[in-house]
Amino acid sequence: MDKSVLFEVKDLHVSIEGKKVLKGISLKIKSGEVHALMGRNGSGKTSLAHSLMGNPKYQIESGKIYFNGEDIAKLSPEERSRMRLFLGFQNPVEIPGVSVSNFLRSSVRAVRGNEIPSKEFRKYVKEELKNLEINESFMTRSLNEGFSGGERKRLETLQLRLLQPKMAILDETDSGLDIDALKSISENIEQMRSPDRSFLLITHYQRMLNYIKPDVVHVMINGKIIKTGDFELAKKLEEKGYEWLLSRVEAA
Amino acid sequence: MKRALQKPKRAAPEYPEWVEASRLSFEEKFLKLPRPSLKSEAYRFCPLPKQKLSNRIAPTTVKSKLLDLSKKSLSSKLLVASLRDRADQDLIQDHWEASPQIADDYFVNGVMAYWQDGFFIPVPKDSKSVDSIQFRSLFDEKDSRFVTRNLIVLEENSEAKMIEELLSIPNEQINNSLFLCFTRILLKKGSKLHYSQWQNFSTRVQHFCRYEFILEEGAQLVHQSVSLGGHRGQTRMELKCAGPNASVKSENLTWMSGNQQYDFWVRSFHDTAQTQSELCFKAIADDKAQINFNGNIEITDTGQKTEAHQLSKSLLLSPRASITTSPKLEIAADDVQVTHGASISSINDEQLYYLQTRGISKEEAAQMIIDAMAEPVIQRIPEADVQGIIRKELQLKRMGK
Numbered sequence: 221m222d223k224s225v226l227f228e229v230k231d232l233h234v235s236i237e238g239k240k241v242l243k244g245i246s247l248k249i250k251s252g253e254v255h256a257l258m259g260r261n262g263s264g265k266t267s268l269a270h271s272l273m274g275n276p277k278y279q280i281e282s283g284k285i286y287f288n289g290e291d292i293a294k295l296s297p298e299e300r301s302r303m304r305l306f307l308g309f310q311n312p313v314e315i316p317g318v319s320v321s322n323f324l325r326s327s328v329r330a331v332r333g334n335e336i337p338s339k340e341f342r343k344y345v346k347e348e349l350k351n352l353e354i355n356e357s358f359m360t361r362s363l364n365e366g367f368s369g370g371e372r373k374r375l376e377t378l379q380l381r382l383l384q385p386k387m388a389i390l391d392e393t394d395s396g397l398d399i400d401a402l403k404s405i406s407e408n409i410e411q412m413r414s415p416d417r418s419f420l421l422i423t424h425y426q427r428m429l430n431y432i433k434p435d436v437v438h439v440m441i442n443g444k445i446i447k448t449g450d451f452e453l454a455k456k457l458e459e460k461g462y463e464w465l466l467s468r469v470e471a472a
Numbered sequence: 473m474k475r476a477l478q479k480p481k482r483a484a485p486e487y488p489e490w491v492e493a494s495r496l497s498f499e500e501k502f503l504k505l506p507r508p509s510l511k512s513e514a515y516r517f518c519p520l521p522k523q524k525l526s527n528r529i530a531p532t533t534v535k536s537k538l539l540d541l542s543k544k545s546l547s548s549k550l551l552v553a554s555l556r557d558r559a560d561q562d563l564i565q566d567h568w569e570a571s572p573q574i575a576d577d578y579f580v581n582g583v584m585a586y587w588q589d590g591f592f593i594p595v596p597k598d599s600k601s602v603d604s605i606q607f608r609s610l611f612d613e614k615d616s617r618f619v620t621r622n623l624i625v626l627e628e629n630s631e632a633k634m635i636e637e638l639l640s641i642p643n644e645q646i647n648n649s650l651f652l653c654f655t656r657i658l659l660k661k662g663s664k665l666h667y668s669q670w671q672n673f674s675t676r677v678q679h680f681c682r683y684e685f686i687l688e689e690g691a692q693l694v695h696q697s698v699s700l701g702g703h704r705g706q707t708r709m710e711l712k713c714a715g716p717n718a719s720v721k722s723e724n725l726t727w728m729s730g731n732q733q734y735d736f737w738v739r740s741f742h743d744t745a746q747t748q749s750e751l752c753f754k755a756i757a758d759d760k761a762q763i764n765f766n767g768n769i770e771i772t773d774t775g776q777k778t779e780a781h782q783l784s785k786s787l788l789l790s791p792r793a794s795i796t797t798s799p800k801l802e803i804a805a806d807d808v809q810v811t812h813g814a815s816i817s818s819i820n821d822e823q824l825y826y827l828q829t830r831g832i833s834k835e836e837a838a839q840m841i842i843d844a845m846a847e848p849v850i851q852r853i854p855e856a857d858v859q860g861i862i863r864k865e866l867q868l869k870r871m872g873k
Binding site: 249 | 818832833834
């Protein structure tokens with residue numbers, strides 16, 4: 221395996237409740253690269269994200285998932301997370317009664333493997349809240365309960381920044397955001413780009429990619445990646461729509 | 473600060489005539505009531521105790537304690553008193569008997585006939601207590617029976633926070649004990665009460681508690697209850713909004729494990745226009761525990777523009793545990809907003825998965841979700857030290873102790 225490859229998926233076939241949702245996905249993401257995965261609703265993008273993160277609802281029928289050279293297909297979600305794999309949820313679940321503050325502290329402790337002194341943690345979180353233009357009162361609220369779409373995405377981005385993953389899969393982080401929120405969140409993600417960290421951005425549209433320019437763009441339809449290209453491919457999709465690509469694939 | 477309420481100096485208090493007359497009248501009624509069985513609708517989830525109720529116990533032989541735990545500044549005003557010491561007060565006589573909605577209850581009549589002692593807490597007109605008034609009923613001897621009759625009256629425009637504790641000494645020191653109580657709480661015009669209660673009896677105690685809250689015009693009640701202990705118990709709570717703009721918000725949590733049984737009945741009764749009630753019942757059942765929730769919203773034809781909501785959320789932690797919920801509506805008014813809902817689930821897989829993706833182990837994630845069910849109720853109890861004690865008890869319960 222190429223040592224520069226941080227994350228690799230090999231011929232992944234996945235089903236959920238007997239229905240096949242991924243039909244042979246393969247991709248390689250090198251350290252420092254940003255890949256975009258585009259596709260219409262129901263094409264299997266979210267299924268891929270959750271399969272990579274280890275959601276037990278998704279049954280891996282065959283294929284491999286390598287992260288940092290290790291096959292992680294049989295690891296639990298928490299083990300993957302502790303290896304610094306991160307999934308930013310499209311629709312994070314509400315957990316009434318669990319405060320954001322308690323949740324973040326438990327999560328950071330679990331992923332880093334050590335306790336951060338309270339004072340240091342508060343200072344650290346405070347800075348990140350400021351960066352993401354999140355009010356401090358957020359910390360005492362119940363996790364995602366009554367949050368607007370934008371607030372949920374800001375909280376997912378806050379977690380991304382606090383947990384400092386090596387590989388981040390962001391599932392439609394741009395959906396439900398107004399232009400200002402999209403810009404702010406995208407800039408915060410862009411700041412995290414580094415030679416040691418890779419991203420898989422899942423999106424319908426090009427608009428987020430204007431702020432976080434991807435190195436590679438994949439297009440997924442019906443559980444398969446049907447086309448891979450560079451940023452120009454995303455631009456063309458924005459201009460011509462998915463039908464254009466579908467007709468070309470069918471013609472081929 | 474803990475202090476036992478002052479015992480009467482005489483061996484057995486000489487009650488005013490009306491108290492004795494009342495006792496005799498209720499005793500007569502109680503002895504005529506058929507003893508409920510498992511076939512009775514109200515007792516099908518909670519068998520009656522084997523102990524005989526129909527005998528009086530002299531106050532001097534009461535084997536349990538009433539403790540006033542309030543801070544000194546409050547106690548100095550003598551807000552918390554023994555009911556049997558103050559039975560001569562007109563206020564007690566004025567508010568003695570239960571409302572018709574609960575007057576035929578078997579245990580209300582039992583308590584009215586055989587009460588041994590109880591708390592009397594009158595909050596004077598226009599007064600406002602900053603600190604919580606905290607009081608405890610404690611079983612501290614074997615084979616005891618404790619029958620308490622409590623009366624709390626908030627006079628007009630008064631405000632108070634109260635914490636009631638129902639506790640007993642540990643299992644190995646107690647046996648075959650029975651706790652009965654009837655607590656009547658009146659909120660007069662414009663008064664505000666934050667009333668929290670928590671119960672953690674030994675699993676050798678059976679308990680049957682009756683609560684009646686009556687709210688006059690503009691009165692506001694915020695209420696929490698946490699019920700963790702007891703072998704078998706039943707609580708019946710009547711919330712009566714009897715004046716316009718009266719409002720109740722009540723949150724109740726129970727966590728039963730082992731062979732515990734808990735049966736919770738509540739009725740929100742609205743017979744005046746423009747009143748509000750919001751009730752939430754949260755149940756967690758582990759091992760072979762059984763929990764029943766029976767919630768009723770009753771609005772008469774004079775209760776127009778009532779807003780009433782009831783919700784029950786239950787979490788089953790074991791396949792052998794059982795929870796039943798029966799929400800009911802009886803509505804005779806046509807201009808009301810009413811909702812009710814019930815859910816029973818095991819731990820939500822989506823929530824577990826989300827926490828796991830953040831590095832949190834499945835076990836810890838499950839714990840966080842269980843705590844999440846309990847925590848919103850605990851957080852609203854006004855004293856941090858009481859919150860801490862309850863959290864500690866929950867932790868012991870989780871560990872199976």
